[in-house]
Amino acid sequence: MSHLAPQQASCWFLEIQMNVLRLYTRRIKAPRSSSVGWGLKETRHPYTFISQEGFKEMLSVEGAAQKTLPLLPRLVPVLKGALAHSDDDVFRRGLRALVQLSAVVGFWLNGHLKHLLSSLSKRQMSKKFKEQTMEALQKLEQHGGKESLTIIKAKIPTYSSISS
Secondary structure, eight states, rough: EEEEEEHHHHHHHHHHHHEEEEEEEEHHHHHHHHHHHHGGOOOSTTTOOOOHHHHHHHHSSSHHHHGGGGHHHHHHHHHHHHHHOEEESHHHHHHHHHHHHHHHHHGGGGHHHHHHHHHHHHHHHHTTHHHHHHHHHHHHHHHOOHHHHHHHHOOOOOOOOTTO
């Protein structure tokens, strides 16, 4: 039984949510801009939601490409870790984040693709993720251009191009 008025309860809930957000940003010792990336490997709510939405928001701000390019060397190991994670939900979040990142930075991701594709190729063999990984590879090719196709084919020989 609750003795709080509905307004008090919603304020209390909001305060708890804000404390969780503050706690989450303090847990990670990396700079704030890449802390949402580190959260992609989280498996507990609300951290999963915060990292997913934070990553999406980070990539949707004005001038995101210019702001994200210097972070690529720090984001790639995080994405690789999410793509290699044994938890299926973490893999899915990593895959979505990879596609979102490629849409923002385009061909600049090509230099890092070889590091990411090894984890992706292992999941591509699974029936469970075959369609999702194929769609992600097609998006990577679309955003990365012809150079990305060469890199993808070198790591995943069974991949068929969207342009053929």
